[in-house]
Every structure is written in structure tokens, then in C-alpha cells.
Amino acid sequence: MPDEPLVLGIETSCDETGVGVVRGHTLLADALASSVDQHARFGGVVPEVASRAHLEAMVPTMQRALDEAGVTLADVDAIAVTAGPGLAGALLVGVAAAKGYALAADKPVYGVNHLAAHVAVDTLEHGPLPEPAVALLVSGGHSSLLRVDDLTAGVTPLGATIDDAAGEAFDKVARLLGMGFPGGPAIDRAARDGDAGAIAFPRGLTAPKDLAAHRFDFSFSGLKTAVARWVEARERAGEPVPVSDVAAAFQDAVCDVLTAKAIDACRTHGVRTLVIGGGVAANSRLRVLAEQRAAKAGIRVRVPRPGLCTDNGAMVAALGSRLVAAGVAASPLDLPADSAMSLTTVAVAG
Ligand code: KG4
Numbered sequence: 001m002p003d004e005p006l007v008l009g010i011e012t013s014c015d016e017t018g019v020g021v022v023r024g025h026t027l028l029a030d031a032l033a034s035s036v037d038q039h040a041r042f043g044g045v046v047p048e049v050a051s052r053a054h055l056e057a058m059v060p061t062m063q064r065a066l067d068e069a070g071v072t073l074a075d076v077d078a079i080a081v082t083a084g085p086g087l088a089g090a091l092l093v094g095v096a097a098a099k100g101y102a103l104a105a106d107k108p109v110y111g112v113n114h115l116a117a118h119v120a121v122d123t124l125e126h127g128p129l130p131e132p133a134v135a136l137l138v139s140g141g142h143s144s145l146l147r148v149d150d151l152t153a154g155v156t157p158l159g160a161t162i163d164d165a166a167g168e169a170f171d172k173v174a175r176l177l178g179m180g181f182p183g184g185p186a187i188d189r190a191a192r193d194g195d196a197g198a199i200a201f202p203r204g205l206t207a208p209k210d211l212a213a214h215r216f217d218f219s220f221s222g223l224k225t226a227v228a229r230w231v232e233a234r235e236r237a238g239e240p241v242p243v244s245d246v247a248a249a250f251q252d253a254v255c256d257v258l259t260a261k262a263i264d265a266c267r268t269h270g271v272r273t274l275v276i277g278g279g280v281a282a283n284s285r286l287r288v289l290a291e292q293r294a295a296k297a298g299i300r301v302r303v304p305r306p307g308l309c310t311d312n313g314a315m316v317a318a319l320g321s322r323l324v325a326a327g328v329a330a331s332p333l334d335l336p337a338d339s340a341m342s343l344t345t346v347a348v349a350g
């Protein structure tokens, strides 16, 4: 197999139809079609609407990616596709498309883990990942700390959220502040004009007794409730809600816990590289705070540019490229879409 394989990646686990093309560690194309506007009025992603949108967007997005990369399907070494975790119906569209393209062009297909792809995408910007590394994965559906010794072989979970995911907390707090969906970017923007020190919101699972049992775990549901209670009290008193201050103080509480635990995990494991991935990694405060705290601890932070943090096809192609280069066997052509795919499964075994 080539060291610099040409791999096409297909992503349809949520509301973004993504097709990316990667050669080795080089990004050649990243075509994206989003159905986010169709979900906005429901305040969250509607699975059936997302599936239908993927079906409509798949062929044109594929064509755009191939054109942008200046390659044809016959040129690629392999096709990678998100097999899970994600919305079952949405995943099915991508997996079925990947199988169809693989069969038509006689190419191997890799059914890959969406979360491992969020880690792999950073290699497109910063080159090979020094291993071992600690990965902080923060998206709409997951918040985890992982130890990565060899991304193509598997990851070791160190901790995860015990209730809401970080992105979910952003989305829920944004809704109660009357902002649009998805909430993360809206809170990030509003927080720029706010005073993070104006309100002291709780930091979940950071008290000594919680740390004993949940050192690398997260909890955001208490924080979300605290924000709701604070806003309600203001409204009951007939006082205006300082939206920017609430957004800034909430965002700070999330980022404080995420970065403190990520740095602690690096120190505990003697690891000097922290990679951050997933939609919440696009958050401006998280990026700055992680950089500041890591610098103090002598740890290098790697975070891809915001456009590569949220879901896209390039991340799937990036992981596929690593798998092909490592000589990992392709998945069987009857590979299933697995909405609950385990974090420890990097690719569907061949
Ligand atoms: O990784 P992603 O695109 O999809 C999933 O795999 O879930 O993550 C989406 C999540 C949403 O909850 C969204 O609100 C959050 O990422 N997000 C952000 C920002 N941009 C996206 N959260 C905080 N700050 C941002 N700038």
C-alpha cells in the first residue's frame, strides 16, 4: 500500500453531508452541504429531515469534492465512511453510498469511527500526531478524554461525560437564552461582549470527593440547571437578563473544567501532546484557555482550525488515510452502520 494513500471520506452521521479527499496528510478537497437551516426551527436535528437531506446532497457533494481535488473515483486508493456513532438513518445514507461507490469503482471501503476521525483530522494541519497523546473530544453528542497510543489500532478511554455532552450544554443554554440553533457559535459570539466573572457558575465534578471517583469525567447538567435557575430568578424579579454575561460565565465554566481535566490527564499519563477535536473545539475561549494552561504545564496543544473541528468529510478521509498507510485491513462490503459504535472501535474489522 502507498505511504501517501489517496483516500475519499464520506461523513453523514448528523446534519452535515461531507465528502473529503486526502493524500497522505494533505487535504485536497473538503466539500460540505449542511441541513442545519432545516432543523433550526425545531431547535435540534430532526433525524428524518437529516437523512432526506443527505440523500439529496450525496451525489452533488461527491462530485464537488472530486472536482475540487482534481481526481476521479478511479484514482483513489480507498473509500472511508463514518460507520458510527451517530443518527442511524443518517449513517445509513453514507454507508450505502460508500458501498455503492466502492463496488462500482472496485475500491476497498473502511467503515470508521466518527470520534476517532475528529482526532485524526488534526494531522491535516499539524502533520503526524506524536504518540502517546491525550485527546479531548468535545462534540454535540460526546465529551471524552482519551489516551491515544496508536490511533489506527484503538484508543483508551480515560473519562467521559456522565450526563450532557459539552456541545449539548451549549445548545441547551443557548435555547434558554433565546439564541438560535446550533447554540455553540451563538454563545461564543455573545460571550465576547460579556464579563465571565460577573456570575459564578458551578464546575461539575471538580470537588475533591467527586475527583476521587470521577477524576477525568465531566458533568454539565448541573451547570445547565444553574444557568436556568439564575435566568428564571432574574426574570421573576422583573430585571433584564444580561445575556452576554450569562453566555461568558457559562462558557468559562465549561472551558475551565475541560481544560483543567485535559491537562491533568496529560500530567498523570506523562503525555506532552494534547489534541482537541469535535465541534466545541471551535470555541474561541476553549482554544485560548487550553493554550495558556498547556504552555504553563509544558504541553503542546494541537487544535485544527474551526472549520475542521465541526463535522466534515476530510476528517473521515484523514483517518482512512492513516488506516491504509498502517496496512489495516478494509471493512467487509456488508459493513453495518452502527449508531452506538464503541469509542474503542476505530474501524469495522475486515
Ligand atoms: O462535532 P460536531 O459538529 O457534531 C457532532 O458530532 O456532534 O459538534 C456539534 C456541536 C454542537 O453542539 C455545537 O453547538 C458545538 O459543536 N459548537 C460549538 C461551537 N461551534 C460548534 N460549541 C461552542 N463553541 C463553538 N464555537
Ligand code: ZN
Residues within 6 Å of the ligand: 114, 118, 139, 140, 278, 279, 310, 311
Ligand atoms: Zn462530530
